[in-house]
Amino acid sequence: MWSFMSTDGIPPEERLDWYSDIVSREVMPAALSSERPAEFQGESAVLDLGDVRATRASMSPLRSRRTAAMIRRGDPEQYQLALLLKGTVSLTQHRNECTTGVGDLMLWDTSRPSDCRMPAEDGRVRVSILMLPRNVIPLRPQRLDRMLARRIPGNTGMAAILASYMTSIEAHSAACTPQELHRLGTIAADLATACLAQHLDAEDQLPADVRRQALLQRIHTFIEHNLGDPELNPPAIAARHHMSVRTLHKLFHDQGESVHARIRRRRLERCRTDLADLGLRSRPVSAIAARWGFSGPVLFSRCFREAFGLTPTEFRALSINDSRAERSAR
Structure with missing residues (x-):
């Protein structure tokens, strides 16, 4: 089930450092800073879905930087795909830069330096993230590099289906057995792969089972609507x-x-x-x-x-x- 962490109960002057330690330990080493550290509040939760993990987080605006030295210190070797549920986030990685709003998705690579900024004037940020090991995304890294720090509108195509699926995991996972959670992770990886492949015009390169799963989710969505x-x-x-x-x-x-x-x-x-x-x-x-x-x-x-x-x-x-x-x- 979800493993939950919150700055509630932590003295205000210690909250940002405490949250930074949690992120570095549970996600990846990163340097967090805030324009208003004394006002910082944050909470996050992690759910194991087999090889995939889902994370949900809500936090005061901050900046997160990941340097080459931090990558050497610890690297989960993942692609992380985020759905923004509240606020605004800007990301820079691999010579790309994007700004995302509510309903957008964006991808980053934990093995590359990155700079993520959340403007203080836009208020609290809420995000849902899929943490995807490299081996569950059957697309060439050189092609995936084109998707790093690129805004993916979450209201059309496979991105819309993926976004809906990510929010449904958060809403319904509590009633799932461990076997069902593992299956949810497999489906999440397939949908993420199909979404990225669609934006790369590489759907014909996907394995048959990934294409089949993506088609099934399209049909499920059509039935729901x-x-x-x-x-x-x-x-x-x-x-x-x-x-x-x-x-x-x-x-x-x-x-x-x-x-x-x-x-x-x-x-x-x-x-x-x-x-x-x-x-x-x-x-x-x-x-x-x-x-x-x-x-x-x-x-x-x-x-x-x-x-x-x-x-x-x-x-x-x-x-x-x-x-x-x-x-x-x-």
């Missing part, structure tokens, strides 16, 4: 992704869940969330079912009972009672 469409079905999905229906079914068969099962499960989960939402209690059950693509209330009620053991109406009543009892106990 179209759950409310009652016409969402295997032929429509296959046509959108330029493949045969047979190929689509084989892709899902290898995952242990059919296309139909995936669509129905995600629709039911969305309906369950809405039915438990007190803010939607005046919305009819039939309207919630229609919102998520069910063709009629009878089919929806039967599917919901099969999945959760209660009718939608029974589940909603129980959820409302539980929410009221919880608020009364506060």
Whole structure:
């Protein structure tokens, strides 16, 4: 699970040095400095995903420099890919320089000197980072050098899918088994590779399993965005992704869940969330079912009972009672 560290409880005059020691020990040696060291606050957490590690961090603006001497002192030999969730960050490495904002990604190499700056006037920074050993990225280092310190917009293509996946790890990893966490790490590495390859026009050089995983995530994302469409079905999905229906079914068969099962499960989960939402209690059950693509209330009620053991109406009543009892106990 997440290993958590925070400057809370550390005397203000010691917080920056303490945080710098943590970063140097848990991530890589780096020199941290701040324009307002007495006001510095920071927290971070690390999650092991097999060969890959995920890090989330929130901190007051600072500057992080990594010199050749620091690399000699300690180098995890990783590519680190960051998704900026709050604030602004500028990075310089390998003769490249970029400034990123919320929703952008950027890549750096721990084996090269770097200079990372967070402007004080832009406020606190929050970031999600994938720490990727070199051997899990099957792209030539000479090509990857072109991606160092380069802004990668996170709202289109594989970058958008990767960004969504990174935030979902943070949101849902607590419920995962060690085996599932290892699988999450493998998928994260494949998506990061596919994202970088797309920006390098090198997708044809990817191993078949990486291309397959990237395609599957594209399809999952397409399904998520179209759950409310009652016409969402295997032929429509296959046509959108330029493949045969047979190929689509084989892709899902290898995952242990059919296309139909995936669509129905995600629709039911969305309906369950809405039915438990007190803010939607005046919305009819039939309207919630229609919102998520069910063709009629009878089919929806039967599917919901099969999945959760209660009718939608029974589940909603129980959820409302539980929410009221919880608020009364506060």
